[in-house]
Amino acid sequence: MEIQTNYSIVTGTEPSFPEVIYLDNNATTPVDPRVLKTMLPYFSENFANAASTHRFGLAAHEAVKKARQQVADLIGADTHEIIFTSGATEAINLAIKGVAEAYSHKGTHILTVSTEHSAVLDTCRYMETKGFEVTYLPVQPDGLLDFELVKASIRPDTILVSVMHVNNETGVIQPIQEIAYLAHEKGALFMSDCTQSVGKIPVNVDNLGIDLLCCSAHKIYGPKGIGALFVRQRKNRIKIPALIHGGGHERGLRSGTLNVPGIVGLGKACELAQLEMAENEKKIREMRDYLETELLKIEGTWINGHREKRLYNVTNIGFEGVDSEALIMGLSNPEDDSPIITVSNGSACTAASIEPSHVLIGMKLTEYRAFNCIRFSFGKNSKQNEINLSSKKIKEKTIGLRNFNQ
Numbered sequence: 557m558e559i560q561t562n563y564s565i566v567t568g569t570e571p572s573f574p575e576v577i578y579l580d581n582n583a584t585t586p587v588d589p590r591v592l593k594t595m596l597p598y599f600s601e602n603f604a605n606a607a608s609t610h611r612f613g614l615a616a617h618e619a620v621k622k623a624r625q626q627v628a629d630l631i632g633a634d635t636h637e638i639i640f641t642s643g644a645t646e647a648i649n650l651a652i653k654g655v656a657e658a659y660s661h662k663g664t665h666i667l668t669v670s671t672e673h674s675a676v677l678d679t680c681r682y683m684e685t686k687g688f689e690v691t692y693l694p695v696q697p698d699g700l701l702d703f704e705l706v707k708a709s710i711r712p713d714t715i716l717v718s719v720m721h722v723n724n725e726t727g728v729i730q731p732i733q734e735i736a737y738l739a740h741e742k743g744a745l746f747m748s749d750c751t752q753s754v755g756k757i758p759v760n761v762d763n764l765g766i767d768l769l770c771c772s773a774h775k776i777y778g779p780k781g782i783g784a785l786f787v788r789q790r791k792n793r794i795k796i797p798a799l800i801h802g803g804g805h806e807r808g809l810r811s812g813t814l815n816v817p818g819i820v821g822l823g824k825a826c827e828l829a830q831l832e833m834a835e836n837e838k839k840i841r842e843m844r845d846y847l848e849t850e851l852l853k854i855e856g857t858w859i860n861g862h863r864e865k866r867l868y869n870v871t872n873i874g875f876e877g878v879d880s881e882a883l884i885m886g887l888s889n890p891e892d893d894s895p896i897i898t899v900s901n902g903s904a905c906t907a908a909s910i911e912p913s914h915v916l917i918g919m920k921l922t923e924y925r926a927f928n929c930i931r932f933s934f935g936k937n938s939k940q941n942e943i944n945l946s947s948k949k950i951k952e953k954t955i956g957l958r959n960f961n962q
Protein backbone atom coordinates (compact mmCIF):
# COMPACT_ATOMS: atom_id res chain seq x y z
CA MET A 557 0.00 0.00 0.00
CA GLU A 558 1.34 3.42 -0.92
CA ILE A 559 1.44 5.79 2.04
CA GLN A 560 0.52 9.36 1.23
CA THR A 561 2.90 11.90 2.74
CA ASN A 562 1.14 15.17 1.89
CA TYR A 563 -1.70 16.22 4.13
CA SER A 564 -3.40 19.51 4.71
CA ILE A 565 -3.90 20.14 8.39
CA VAL A 566 -5.51 23.53 8.00
CA THR A 567 -8.93 23.15 6.45
CA GLY A 568 -9.09 24.54 2.96
CA THR A 569 -5.45 25.40 2.32
CA GLU A 570 -4.48 22.62 -0.04
CA PRO A 571 -7.65 21.19 -1.52
CA SER A 572 -5.70 18.57 -3.46
CA PHE A 573 -4.50 16.89 -0.26
CA PRO A 574 -6.75 15.00 2.15
CA GLU A 575 -7.53 17.13 5.15
CA VAL A 576 -6.59 15.99 8.62
CA ILE A 577 -8.30 16.59 11.92
CA TYR A 578 -5.40 16.02 14.25
CA LEU A 579 -6.44 14.65 17.62
CA ASP A 580 -3.18 12.91 18.49
CA ASN A 581 -1.31 15.76 20.17
CA ASN A 582 0.03 13.56 22.97
CA ALA A 583 1.92 11.56 20.34
CA THR A 584 3.47 14.70 18.90
CA THR A 585 2.61 18.26 17.94
CA PRO A 586 3.36 20.32 14.84
CA VAL A 587 6.21 22.81 15.14
CA ASP A 588 4.79 26.25 15.91
CA PRO A 589 5.67 28.59 12.99
CA ARG A 590 7.23 31.02 15.49
CA VAL A 591 9.45 28.21 16.79
CA LEU A 592 10.47 27.26 13.26
CA LYS A 593 11.30 30.89 12.44
CA THR A 594 13.57 31.08 15.49
CA MET A 595 15.32 27.86 14.50
CA LEU A 596 15.88 28.50 10.80
CA PRO A 597 18.91 30.84 10.97
CA TYR A 598 20.83 28.19 12.93
CA PHE A 599 20.66 25.74 10.04
CA SER A 600 22.22 28.01 7.46
CA GLU A 601 23.02 31.66 8.30
CA ASN A 602 24.61 30.74 11.59
CA PHE A 603 25.44 27.05 11.48
CA ALA A 604 28.44 27.46 13.80
CA ASN A 605 29.43 24.97 16.43
CA ALA A 606 28.34 26.41 19.79
CA ALA A 607 31.67 25.26 21.24
CA SER A 608 33.76 27.24 18.73
CA THR A 609 35.46 30.26 20.23
CA HIS A 610 35.27 32.54 17.17
CA ARG A 611 32.54 35.18 16.94
CA PHE A 612 30.38 32.96 14.78
CA GLY A 613 30.54 30.21 17.40
CA LEU A 614 29.89 32.65 20.20
CA ALA A 615 26.63 33.72 18.56
CA ALA A 616 25.50 30.08 18.51
CA HIS A 617 26.65 29.72 22.09
CA GLU A 618 24.57 32.76 23.05
CA ALA A 619 21.51 31.25 21.37
CA VAL A 620 21.99 28.03 23.37
CA LYS A 621 22.42 30.07 26.54
CA LYS A 622 19.15 31.89 25.91
CA ALA A 623 17.33 28.61 25.24
CA ARG A 624 18.70 27.10 28.44
CA GLN A 625 17.30 30.07 30.32
CA GLN A 626 13.90 29.64 28.62
CA VAL A 627 13.75 25.96 29.61
CA ALA A 628 14.92 26.71 33.14
CA ASP A 629 12.34 29.51 33.51
CA LEU A 630 9.48 27.23 32.50
CA ILE A 631 10.23 24.73 35.27
CA GLY A 632 11.67 27.04 37.92
CA ALA A 633 15.21 25.70 37.61
CA ASP A 634 18.65 27.26 37.32
CA THR A 635 20.36 27.15 33.94
CA HIS A 636 23.22 24.97 35.21
CA GLU A 637 20.65 22.31 36.13
CA ILE A 638 19.52 21.82 32.49
CA ILE A 639 21.16 19.18 30.28
CA PHE A 640 20.06 19.05 26.64
CA THR A 641 19.39 15.55 25.30
CA SER A 642 17.88 14.02 22.17
CA GLY A 643 14.47 13.83 23.83
CA ALA A 644 12.70 12.57 26.91
CA THR A 645 13.72 8.94 26.31
CA GLU A 646 17.40 9.81 26.52
CA ALA A 647 16.81 12.09 29.51
CA ILE A 648 15.02 9.22 31.30
CA ASN A 649 17.84 6.77 30.50
CA LEU A 650 20.45 9.25 31.69
CA ALA A 651 18.55 9.90 34.91
CA ILE A 652 17.72 6.32 35.91
CA LYS A 653 21.00 4.72 34.85
CA GLY A 654 22.93 7.67 36.27
CA VAL A 655 21.26 7.59 39.68
CA ALA A 656 21.53 3.80 39.83
CA GLU A 657 25.25 3.89 39.16
CA ALA A 658 26.03 6.89 41.35
CA TYR A 659 23.97 5.86 44.37
CA SER A 660 24.35 2.06 44.36
CA HIS A 661 26.53 2.32 47.48
CA LYS A 662 23.39 3.55 49.31
CA GLY A 663 21.01 0.90 48.02
CA THR A 664 19.84 -0.95 44.93
CA HIS A 665 16.09 -0.53 45.06
CA ILE A 666 14.12 1.58 42.57
CA LEU A 667 10.41 2.31 42.92
CA THR A 668 8.26 3.13 39.91
CA VAL A 669 4.73 2.60 38.59
CA SER A 670 3.30 -0.03 36.25
CA THR A 671 1.62 2.64 34.09
CA GLU A 672 4.76 4.64 33.31
CA HIS A 673 5.89 5.28 29.75
CA SER A 674 7.92 2.47 28.19
CA ALA A 675 11.02 4.71 28.33
CA VAL A 676 10.91 4.40 32.13
CA LEU A 677 9.67 0.80 32.29
CA ASP A 678 12.21 -0.57 29.81
CA THR A 679 15.08 1.30 31.47
CA CYS A 680 14.03 -0.11 34.84
CA ARG A 681 13.81 -3.61 33.39
CA TYR A 682 17.32 -3.14 32.06
CA MET A 683 18.49 -2.06 35.52
CA GLU A 684 17.08 -5.34 36.88
CA THR A 685 19.55 -7.18 34.65
CA LYS A 686 22.30 -5.13 36.31
CA GLY A 687 21.41 -6.29 39.81
CA PHE A 688 18.91 -3.61 40.83
CA GLU A 689 15.58 -4.50 42.35
CA VAL A 690 12.62 -2.63 40.91
CA THR A 691 9.12 -2.40 42.37
CA TYR A 692 6.44 -1.56 39.80
CA LEU A 693 3.56 -0.19 41.86
CA PRO A 694 0.03 -0.94 40.70
CA VAL A 695 -2.47 1.91 40.27
CA GLN A 696 -6.10 2.05 41.28
CA PRO A 697 -8.83 1.68 38.62
CA ASP A 698 -8.90 5.48 38.21
CA GLY A 699 -5.19 5.45 37.37
CA LEU A 700 -4.07 7.12 40.59
CA LEU A 701 -1.51 5.68 42.96
CA ASP A 702 -2.58 4.57 46.41
CA PHE A 703 -0.68 6.95 48.65
CA GLU A 704 -0.45 4.48 51.57
CA LEU A 705 0.97 1.84 49.24
CA VAL A 706 3.63 4.26 47.99
CA LYS A 707 4.51 5.09 51.58
CA ALA A 708 4.80 1.43 52.54
CA SER A 709 6.87 0.59 49.46
CA ILE A 710 9.72 3.06 49.94
CA ARG A 711 12.45 1.16 51.75
CA PRO A 712 15.68 2.16 53.47
CA ASP A 713 17.57 0.86 50.40
CA THR A 714 15.36 2.76 47.88
CA ILE A 715 17.60 5.15 45.99
CA LEU A 716 15.12 6.42 43.42
CA VAL A 717 11.35 6.92 43.24
CA SER A 718 10.25 7.58 39.67
CA VAL A 719 6.64 8.65 39.09
CA MET A 720 5.41 10.37 35.94
CA HIS A 721 3.47 13.59 36.39
CA VAL A 722 0.81 13.17 33.68
CA ASN A 723 0.02 9.89 32.01
CA ASN A 724 0.33 10.09 28.23
CA GLU A 725 -2.60 7.73 27.56
CA THR A 726 -5.19 8.89 30.08
CA GLY A 727 -3.97 12.30 31.25
CA VAL A 728 -4.20 11.16 34.89
CA ILE A 729 -2.18 13.52 37.11
CA GLN A 730 -0.29 11.84 39.95
CA PRO A 731 0.15 13.72 43.25
CA ILE A 732 3.89 13.97 42.73
CA GLN A 733 4.45 16.68 45.32
CA GLU A 734 3.26 14.35 48.08
CA ILE A 735 5.17 11.40 46.63
CA ALA A 736 8.38 13.45 46.40
CA TYR A 737 7.94 14.33 50.06
CA LEU A 738 7.66 10.65 50.98
CA ALA A 739 10.74 9.79 48.91
CA HIS A 740 12.81 12.51 50.56
CA GLU A 741 11.63 11.51 54.02
CA LYS A 742 13.17 8.08 53.40
CA GLY A 743 16.34 9.50 51.81
CA ALA A 744 15.51 8.58 48.19
CA LEU A 745 15.74 10.86 45.17
CA PHE A 746 12.56 11.75 43.31
CA MET A 747 12.43 11.74 39.52
CA SER A 748 9.47 12.61 37.34
CA ASP A 749 8.85 12.05 33.66
CA CYS A 750 7.10 15.36 32.98
CA THR A 751 6.99 14.97 29.21
CA GLN A 752 3.22 15.43 29.12
CA SER A 753 2.94 18.13 31.77
CA VAL A 754 5.76 20.60 31.09
CA GLY A 755 4.39 23.45 29.00
CA LYS A 756 0.78 22.39 29.56
CA ILE A 757 0.34 23.00 33.28
CA PRO A 758 2.56 24.83 35.77
CA VAL A 759 5.53 22.67 36.74
CA ASN A 760 7.96 24.04 39.30
CA VAL A 761 10.73 21.70 40.37
CA ASP A 762 11.08 23.34 43.78
CA ASN A 763 7.37 23.42 44.63
CA LEU A 764 6.96 19.82 43.46
CA GLY A 765 10.16 18.57 45.11
CA ILE A 766 11.57 17.10 41.91
CA ASP A 767 15.25 16.09 41.84
CA LEU A 768 15.35 14.92 38.23
CA LEU A 769 12.84 15.92 35.54
CA CYS A 770 12.58 14.80 31.92
CA CYS A 771 10.85 16.65 29.10
CA SER A 772 10.69 16.84 25.33
CA ALA A 773 10.22 19.61 22.75
CA HIS A 774 7.97 17.79 20.30
CA LYS A 775 5.08 17.53 22.76
CA ILE A 776 4.90 21.32 23.05
CA TYR A 777 5.15 22.51 19.42
CA GLY A 778 8.93 22.24 19.28
CA PRO A 779 11.02 20.00 17.03
CA LYS A 780 11.54 16.27 17.40
CA GLY A 781 14.88 14.93 18.62
CA ILE A 782 15.50 17.43 21.39
CA GLY A 783 14.64 17.35 25.07
CA ALA A 784 16.09 18.15 28.44
CA LEU A 785 16.98 16.63 31.76
CA PHE A 786 16.85 18.72 34.92
CA VAL A 787 19.34 17.51 37.51
CA ARG A 788 19.03 19.31 40.83
CA GLN A 789 22.13 21.19 41.94
CA ARG A 790 20.62 23.65 44.41
CA LYS A 791 19.83 22.28 47.92
CA ASN A 792 20.98 18.82 46.86
CA ARG A 793 23.91 18.54 44.47
CA ILE A 794 23.09 15.46 42.46
CA LYS A 795 26.03 14.02 40.60
CA ILE A 796 25.41 11.35 38.00
CA PRO A 797 27.70 9.82 35.38
CA ALA A 798 27.27 10.35 31.64
CA LEU A 799 25.73 7.87 29.20
CA ILE A 800 27.48 9.40 26.20
CA HIS A 801 31.16 10.23 26.50
CA GLY A 802 33.23 12.51 24.33
CA GLY A 803 34.02 16.19 24.25
CA GLY A 804 32.59 16.95 27.67
CA HIS A 805 29.63 19.01 26.50
CA GLU A 806 26.72 19.72 28.84
CA ARG A 807 28.90 19.72 31.94
CA GLY A 808 30.33 16.38 30.87
CA LEU A 809 26.91 14.73 31.12
CA ARG A 810 26.07 14.58 27.42
CA SER A 811 28.91 14.83 24.96
CA GLY A 812 28.39 15.59 21.31
CA THR A 813 28.14 18.76 19.25
CA LEU A 814 25.07 20.62 20.40
CA ASN A 815 21.97 20.53 18.22
CA VAL A 816 21.73 24.32 18.11
CA PRO A 817 18.57 24.64 15.95
CA GLY A 818 16.82 22.00 18.08
CA ILE A 819 17.87 23.62 21.34
CA VAL A 820 16.78 27.05 20.12
CA GLY A 821 13.46 25.48 19.09
CA LEU A 822 12.98 23.86 22.48
CA GLY A 823 13.73 27.17 24.20
CA LYS A 824 11.26 29.10 22.06
CA ALA A 825 8.60 26.39 22.53
CA CYS A 826 9.06 26.70 26.31
CA GLU A 827 8.77 30.48 26.18
CA LEU A 828 5.57 30.33 24.13
CA ALA A 829 4.11 27.58 26.31
CA GLN A 830 4.63 29.68 29.40
CA LEU A 831 3.12 32.80 27.82
CA GLU A 832 0.10 31.05 26.34
CA MET A 833 -0.56 28.30 28.90
CA ALA A 834 -3.72 29.74 30.46
CA GLU A 835 -5.25 30.72 27.14
CA ASN A 836 -4.49 27.31 25.59
CA GLU A 837 -5.87 25.46 28.58
CA LYS A 838 -9.20 27.30 28.44
CA LYS A 839 -9.91 26.67 24.78
CA ILE A 840 -8.57 23.11 24.73
CA ARG A 841 -10.50 22.12 27.85
CA GLU A 842 -13.76 23.38 26.33
CA MET A 843 -13.24 21.31 23.18
CA ARG A 844 -12.20 18.21 25.13
CA ASP A 845 -15.22 18.48 27.40
CA TYR A 846 -17.51 19.00 24.44
CA LEU A 847 -16.28 15.92 22.56
CA GLU A 848 -16.32 13.85 25.73
CA THR A 849 -19.92 14.84 26.51
CA GLU A 850 -21.01 14.08 22.96
CA LEU A 851 -19.28 10.70 22.81
CA LEU A 852 -20.59 9.64 26.20
CA LYS A 853 -24.08 9.96 24.72
CA ILE A 854 -23.27 6.83 22.69
CA GLU A 855 -24.49 3.77 24.54
CA GLY A 856 -21.77 1.59 26.09
CA THR A 857 -19.05 4.24 26.37
CA TRP A 858 -16.91 5.13 29.35
CA ILE A 859 -13.96 7.33 30.34
CA ASN A 860 -10.69 5.81 31.51
CA GLY A 861 -8.99 7.71 34.30
CA HIS A 862 -9.97 9.94 37.16
CA ARG A 863 -12.51 12.52 35.95
CA GLU A 864 -10.98 15.51 37.76
CA LYS A 865 -7.33 14.61 38.35
CA ARG A 866 -6.70 14.53 34.66
CA LEU A 867 -5.02 16.84 32.16
CA TYR A 868 -7.40 19.06 30.20
CA ASN A 869 -6.22 18.03 26.74
CA VAL A 870 -6.90 14.28 26.83
CA THR A 871 -9.82 11.94 27.00
CA ASN A 872 -9.45 8.19 26.80
CA ILE A 873 -12.82 6.67 25.92
CA GLY A 874 -13.95 3.07 25.78
CA PHE A 875 -16.51 2.01 23.16
CA GLU A 876 -18.02 -1.30 24.27
CA GLY A 877 -17.69 -3.96 21.59
CA VAL A 878 -15.76 -1.74 19.15
CA ASP A 879 -12.27 -2.81 18.13
CA SER A 880 -10.15 0.35 18.59
CA GLU A 881 -7.88 -0.55 15.69
CA ALA A 882 -10.89 -0.85 13.38
CA LEU A 883 -12.19 2.51 14.60
CA ILE A 884 -8.78 4.17 14.07
CA MET A 885 -8.59 2.75 10.57
CA GLY A 886 -12.18 3.74 9.82
CA LEU A 887 -11.59 7.32 10.93
CA SER A 888 -8.31 7.67 9.09
CA ASN A 889 -9.45 6.07 5.85
CA PRO A 890 -12.79 7.60 4.98
CA GLU A 891 -14.63 6.46 1.87
CA ASP A 892 -15.92 9.96 1.17
CA ASP A 893 -14.07 13.31 0.92
CA SER A 894 -14.38 14.07 4.61
CA PRO A 895 -11.19 14.77 6.60
CA ILE A 896 -9.07 12.05 8.10
CA ILE A 897 -9.42 11.95 11.89
CA THR A 898 -6.21 10.91 13.63
CA VAL A 899 -6.55 9.34 17.07
CA SER A 900 -4.69 6.53 18.80
CA ASN A 901 -5.19 3.57 21.08
CA GLY A 902 -2.13 3.83 23.24
CA SER A 903 1.29 5.38 23.34
CA ALA A 904 2.78 6.11 19.92
CA CYS A 905 5.94 4.42 21.20
CA THR A 906 4.16 1.09 21.56
CA ALA A 907 1.88 1.53 18.54
CA ALA A 908 3.55 -1.35 16.68
CA SER A 909 2.59 -3.68 19.50
CA ILE A 910 -0.51 -5.87 19.31
CA GLU A 911 -0.64 -6.10 23.09
CA PRO A 912 -3.40 -4.19 24.88
CA SER A 913 -2.33 -0.94 26.51
CA HIS A 914 -0.31 -1.68 29.66
CA VAL A 915 -1.74 1.52 31.13
CA LEU A 916 -5.34 0.36 30.78
CA ILE A 917 -4.49 -3.16 31.93
CA GLY A 918 -2.75 -1.55 34.90
CA MET A 919 -6.04 0.23 35.63
CA LYS A 920 -7.72 -3.20 35.86
CA LEU A 921 -9.51 -3.16 32.53
CA THR A 922 -9.96 -6.58 31.00
CA GLU A 923 -7.97 -7.23 27.81
CA TYR A 924 -11.21 -7.20 25.87
CA ARG A 925 -12.22 -3.78 27.17
CA ALA A 926 -8.69 -2.39 26.78
CA PHE A 927 -8.94 -3.11 23.04
CA ASN A 928 -12.11 -0.96 22.91
CA CYS A 929 -10.40 2.28 23.97
CA ILE A 930 -9.31 5.35 22.05
CA ARG A 931 -7.20 8.30 23.15
CA PHE A 932 -8.23 11.71 21.85
CA SER A 933 -5.58 14.34 22.58
CA PHE A 934 -6.25 17.95 21.71
CA GLY A 935 -3.86 20.76 20.98
CA LYS A 936 -3.77 24.50 20.56
CA ASN A 937 -4.51 24.17 16.84
CA SER A 938 -7.68 22.10 17.41
CA LYS A 939 -10.82 23.88 16.28
CA GLN A 940 -14.41 23.60 17.42
CA ASN A 941 -15.72 22.92 13.90
CA GLU A 942 -13.30 20.00 13.66
CA ILE A 943 -14.55 18.65 16.96
CA ASN A 944 -18.18 18.89 15.80
CA LEU A 945 -17.32 16.96 12.66
CA SER A 946 -15.26 14.40 14.60
CA SER A 947 -18.06 13.80 17.05
CA LYS A 948 -20.49 13.10 14.21
CA LYS A 949 -18.04 10.81 12.38
CA ILE A 950 -17.07 8.86 15.48
CA LYS A 951 -20.73 8.26 16.33
CA GLU A 952 -21.40 7.02 12.78
CA LYS A 953 -18.34 4.77 12.71
CA THR A 954 -19.05 3.31 16.15
CA ILE A 955 -22.59 2.39 15.17
CA GLY A 956 -21.34 1.03 11.83
CA LEU A 957 -18.73 -1.18 13.47
CA ARG A 958 -21.17 -2.48 16.06
CA ASN A 959 -23.72 -3.34 13.36
CA PHE A 960 -20.99 -5.05 11.34
CA ASN A 961 -20.04 -7.22 14.33
CA GLN A 962 -23.60 -8.39 14.92
Ligand SMILES: Cc1ncc(COP(=O)(O)O)c(C=O)c1O
Pocket residue numbers: 582583642643644645646673675720722723724749751752771772773782783903904905
Ligand atom coordinates in the same frame (compact mmCIF):
# COMPACT_ATOMS: atom_id res chain seq x y z
C1 LIG B 1 5.16 10.38 29.07
C2 LIG B 1 6.21 10.26 28.02
N1 LIG B 1 7.47 9.99 28.37
C3 LIG B 1 8.44 9.88 27.48
C4 LIG B 1 8.20 10.02 26.13
C5 LIG B 1 9.34 9.88 25.15
O1 LIG B 1 9.66 11.15 24.61
P1 LIG B 1 10.65 11.34 23.39
O2 LIG B 1 9.86 11.06 22.17
O3 LIG B 1 11.08 12.77 23.47
O4 LIG B 1 11.79 10.41 23.57
C6 LIG B 1 6.90 10.29 25.71
C7 LIG B 1 6.59 10.40 24.27
O5 LIG B 1 5.80 9.64 23.76
C8 LIG B 1 5.87 10.43 26.68
O6 LIG B 1 4.61 10.69 26.35
